[in-house]
Amino acid sequence: MSASAGVAPPPTPPRVVRRSSGRGLWAVVGVVVVVAVLIGVGLGTNWYGLSKSAGGGGSTGACNQGVTLQGAGASFLNAVMSVWTTGYQGATGNQVSYTSSSAGAGIASLADRLIDFAATDEPLNASEVASMPGTTLTLPVTGGPVTIVYNVPGWSGTLNLTPNQLAGIYLGTITNWSALNVSGSNPGLPNVGIVSVHRSDQAGTTYVLTNLLSIYNATWNRTVGTTIQPAPWPTTPSQLAEKGNSVLAKTVATTADSIGYVDLPDAINNKLATAGVLNSAGHYIQPTVAATQSAINDLASQPIPGPTGNWTTVSWVNAPGASDYPLATLSYFVVFQDPHVGFTASVTDAQVLIQWLHYVLTTGQSQSASVDYTNPPANIIAQDLNALNTMVYDGAPIPACT
Numbered sequence: 001m002s003a004s005a006g007v008a009p010p011p012t013p014p015r016v017v018r019r020s021s022g023r024g025l026w027a028v029v030g031v032v033v034v035v036a037v038l039i040g041v042g043l044g045t046n047w048y049g050l051s052k053s054a055g056g057g058g059s060t061g062a063c064n065q066g067v068t069l070q071g072a073g074a075s076f077l078n079a080v081m082s083v084w085t086t087g088y089q090g091a092t093g094n095q096v097s098y099t100s101s102s103a104g105a106g107i108a109s110l111a112d113r114l115i116d117f118a119a120t121d122e123p124l125n126a127s128e129v130a131s132m133p134g135t136t137l138t139l140p141v142t143g144g145p146v147t148i149v150y151n152v153p154g155w156s157g158t159l160n161l162t163p164n165q166l167a168g169i170y171l172g173t174i175t176n177w178s179a180l181n182v183s184g185s186n187p188g189l190p191n192v193g194i195v196s197v198h199r200s201d202q203a204g205t206t207y208v209l210t211n212l213l214s215i216y217n218a219t220w221n222r223t224v225g226t227t228i229q230p231a232p233w234p235t236t237p238s239q240l241a242e243k244g245n246s247v248l249a250k251t252v253a254t255t256a257d258s259i260g261y262v263d264l265p266d267a268i269n270n271k272l273a274t275a276g277v278l279n280s281a282g283h284y285i286q287p288t289v290a291a292t293q294s295a296i297n298d299l300a301s302q303p304i305p306g307p308t309g310n311w312t313t314v315s316w317v318n319a320p321g322a323s324d325y326p327l328a329t330l331s332y333f334v335v336f337q338d339p340h341v342g343f344t345a346s347v348t349d350a351q352v353l354i355q356w357l358h359y360v361l362t363t364g365q366s367q368s369a370s371v372d373y374t375n376p377p378a379n380i381i382a383q384d385l386n387a388l389n390t391m392v393y394d395g396a397p398i399p400a401c402t
Contacts, residue, residue, distance in 0.1 A: 063401035064348040065093025069356055072099040073106020073119030074204045075245045077331050079265035079371040080142050081119075084364045091359060094352050100244065104202025104228050110136075110334060113342045116353050118334045121204020122228045123311030134341030137307040137391070139333045139384040141360055143296050143316070143374040145287035146208045146327040147267045148275035149252050150259040152177060152189065159275040160185050160284040163326070166209075166277070167217035169196050169259060171224075172236035177257065190257075193238050197251055197260035200241035202229040208329045209261050212317045261327075264289075264372045279326040280318050287325050293374040295319035295328035300377040307387035308337065330376055333357065340394040347393040351401050354388050361385055 078100050085096045098119075101109065106118035111132055119141075129136055148166070150159055161180065168174035177189040199206050207228045214221040224230050233241065240255065242248040249266040252258045259275075264287055267274055276284035285291050298321040305311055316328045335357065336342045339350045361384050365375045375381070391398055 063092070063351055063355055066095075067349055067352040068095040068097060069117070069349075069353060070097050070099075070115040070343060071106075071117045071119060071333075072101045072109045072115045074103040074121050074331060075100035076103075076121050076144065076204055076263045076329075077119050077142065078246070079263070080364075080368050080373045083367045083371050084360055087363060087367055088356065088359050091363070092352070092355060094355070096356060102199075102201040102244070103204035103207070107334065110336075110342065116335070116339065116342070116344050116349075117357070119331060120334060121329050121331050122207040123314065123332055124334065125312040126310045129308075129310070132336070135308055135337040137335050137337050137387050138305075138309070138311045139307060139335070139357065139361070139387060140330045140376040140380050141333050141364075141384070142368050143292060143328065143330045143376060144289075144372065145264050145292040145325050146205045146261050146329060147264045147287040148259065148261055148277060148327070149249065149267050149270075149272040150275060151252050151254075151256060151272065152192075153256050155189060157186060157188055159273065160278070161275050162278040163212050163216035167213040167220045169194055170198065170213070170236065171217075171220060171234050175237050192257050194236075195238045195240060195255055195258040196236050197240045197242060197248055197255070197258050198233055199229070199243070199245075199248060201243045203245075204228065204329070204331065205245065205261055205263065206230070208317060208327055211315055212327055215318055268372065277326050279322075279324055280320055281322040281324070283322055285323065285325045287327065289369060289372050289374055291323055291325035292328045294321055295324035295326070296330065296374055297377060298324055299328075300379070304380060304383070307383065307390075328374075330380075333360070335391075337390060338392050338395065344393075347396075347398060350391070350393045350398050354391060354398065355401075357388055358385070361388075 081098050088096060103120035103122055107120055107124065109115045110118040113133065123138055124136065148161065165174060165180060175194055176191060177194055178191045180186045181189050207226065210224060211226040214226045224234060240251055242251050245262045245266045248260050249262045249270040249272060252260040253270045253272055274287055276286050279285050296316055298319045299316055302314060305313065316330055318326050319328060339353055344350050344353055361381055365381065368375055
């Protein structure tokens with residue numbers, strides 16, 4: 001379905017509200033995987049432990065085994081992290097524990113030297129990078145759609161929404177489902193109040209959603225902006241706040257007349273209806289893998305910073321193509337270029353950290369589509385892999401292992 005009446009973006013760029021600087025210890029409840037056989041994956045070398053040494057983990061030149069890496073951050077990556085860690089289980093003799101503590105919590109834990117790597121959908125800005133105990137690398141590792149989900153009992157239609165309508169729902173200026181029956185869209189929606197559901201924690205999905213709303217809605221841009229966690233969230237007549245994508249999805253599934261935003265795997269797992277969102281070309285687009293990959297590919301020509309650069313200049317929303325889903329995003333791993341400044345305890349642990357990153361950026365990319373994620377463009381993956389070669393430990397090169 002298409003629409004000819006899109007809303008032009010405001011002349012000024014979206015206002016950006018950064019995450020809070022509060023930090024603390026985040027409990028580890030993630031996936032722990034134990035790993036055994038090494039797979040040969042190359043970028044011109046067998047570096048990073050993806051071929052097993054005949055001498056075992058303790059021999060000279062062999063990647064260590066029995067190491068547990070700690071990661072934390074965005075719950076948006078939960079499904080693909082499970083696939084990656086399971087695959088890594090069959091490729092190394094090490095372990096990965098990932099806590100889906102939210103994007104903001106993951107970055108705080110990295111800054112507090114509590115984890116080896118963080119995952120986020122909101123890149124660090126220049127001031128946040130400068131506040132870290134050492135130089136950080138931003139490595140895009142996967143992508144996906146921020147998915148609008150809804151539960152309207154008794155209505156069998158397919159919901160189509162403009163960014164302005166989404167802004168109105170979350171600003172509290174659109175409070176009834178019947179108000180969304182505009183210009184022939186969404187006929188038959190009932191005359192009942194909307195229960196809006198948002199994230200209570202510092203969520204990358206909130207960052208992506210508010211980025212799009214700030215482009216199209218001047219009131220949202222002025223009062224809320226692009227942010228990982230609006231403080232306070234705009235007041236609406238009926239709203240709920242939940243921590244984590246999975247909990248938010250379950251809340252929408254069990255709450256009549258509700259609407260929310262989650263990752264696509266959580267929408268699918270909870271059998272939730274998904275809304276089409278009006279894109280910049282005037283078409284309502286569903287959050288499919290193909291539409292998301294198209295959006296990311298169409299924005300791949302924008303200026304891309306280096307791994308140590310300021311990635312907040314990059315946005316993956318509002319892509320220009322006719323078939324592009326407008327709420328696309330990439331997700332990032334953030335690591336220290338010199339892991340000695342953080343949680344990583346030894347040079348052998350740093351070798352295993354690079355081993356894990358290399359696995360995700362090579363073999364892991366072929367696994368993402370199986371759980372409804374997309375891949376970063378090839379030029380970005382190549383940049384990521386080159387960045388691994390710049391990592392040092394306590395200022396010294398990290399020895400290659402096999």
